[in-house]
Amino acid sequence: MDLDPDLAALRALGGFFVLRTAGAPAVRPPALAQAYAHHGEEVYADSITFRVHAVADRIHASELRVSASVAQQAFAARLWSIALGCAVLYGSVPDLDPRLLHWDAAVSAPDDLWLAEVRPRPADAESVADLVVRGHLEHFTAVLHARYGVAEGLLWGNAGSALAGAARELERWARGAGTDAGARAQALAAELFTHPRLAATGTLTGSAFRRRSCCLYYRVPGGGVCGDCCFTRAPWSSPGAASG
Template identity: 35%
Template sequence: MLERVLEDVGGVNTFFRVGRAPLGEGWEPVTAWDGRTEAGRERVAVEVDRVRAQLGAVSGVGAQDVEWRVGASLFHQGLASRLLSPVLAAGLCHGVRLRADLFVHEPGRSGSLELRTRQTRATPMSREPVEVAAWVEETVVGGVLAHVEEALSGIGRVSTGLLRGDTGAALAGAARALGGARGEQRAHAEEVVRVLTDRPCLRGTGAYVGVDRAGLAVFRRTTCCLYYRLPGGGLCGDCALRHPPTTRSR
């Protein structure tokens, strides 16, 4: 059953894909990105440097020309999207708990981040948005991502508020993608965002401010991911620098 769940949610887009193929040598748990250990901080630093090199190549500059905190922020936001998306979709669409702490990655990869899982059973859960939100908070926001944030803040003094803002934006992006691909889940996915941005873990990171022409909720974050500091970079659609403070919409 777990294979069918992963196959289904992986069809939403790349960020929702988690593999279950047999693992070869060189795969590590994402929990190794742990700011509480020196080895964990070193692993996170390697990932940030990888992102800086990728961003530099896209921007036509060297990795050294990409600020460390910019690379840190964009690594964190990308990772948050990859962790949150499948966990959110598995919970809402199938009533299954995906454990983020059982996800693995390949440190020696040459391409983009690919996640697989060592989870073998589809553990059932309620599909109610409040219950899914609680699981997302436990296994992702307060679990894997919290330890990555600790590493990033310790290595490069990146603001925890900025990193949590990245997480809030990634969650809203995952909800939007899921709602766009699976219309029957739109309201529930957006409710998960509302629940978590009302909780201490993501409170103050952003809020919905209305809907667009497609009927999807529009999220505005209260921080900036720093993408604009890249050569040729700009402001994201949900950026606090693009939009003035506004009254929260529920």
């Protein structure tokens, strides 16, 4: 099935999978290429910095590296959800070039993304990784590591966790819809985990993923460890243990 201009098939999958395409917003949010290229030092100088501070306020995080991690994992989940959803439902994916993909960092969750033009690209693992990993996550990771000192291994662990989560959600939806989209999503995810950036992030067994790092959510007031965390309980006695 060819990509339609509205990517309407994604709507059935839920908010993390939906990508706005039709019509320019009244106020067009900046393209992600601008955020990746910005090197200003003001607190709200660009979308990424704004998002990290907004998330910190929302989750009451006292450490910006924690809100940076939470923001990045949510953003990665959006990208993987869109890419995997299109891959298994359409057999192709839209070009997610940072110059075409716009991000409204002020919207809470899921991240509000708008694609200026739908250009079909192949849905094989290499092409999807090129769009998501090279096109976005390498830039996002570099910014957060440089500005907030978040360990790169932690951030790539977030990316792996988000990929596994998107595949599981597709599998859950497919079971209810009576399609084989879930199996195709898991097969694509398994192939994506062979990418050098993702291979060391954890272990994927079927749809279950166990990461080798911690996203630091346990440091959020009232937070704890996630289901795929490397820890079985919050490491309160050694706060620095989850930094990598």
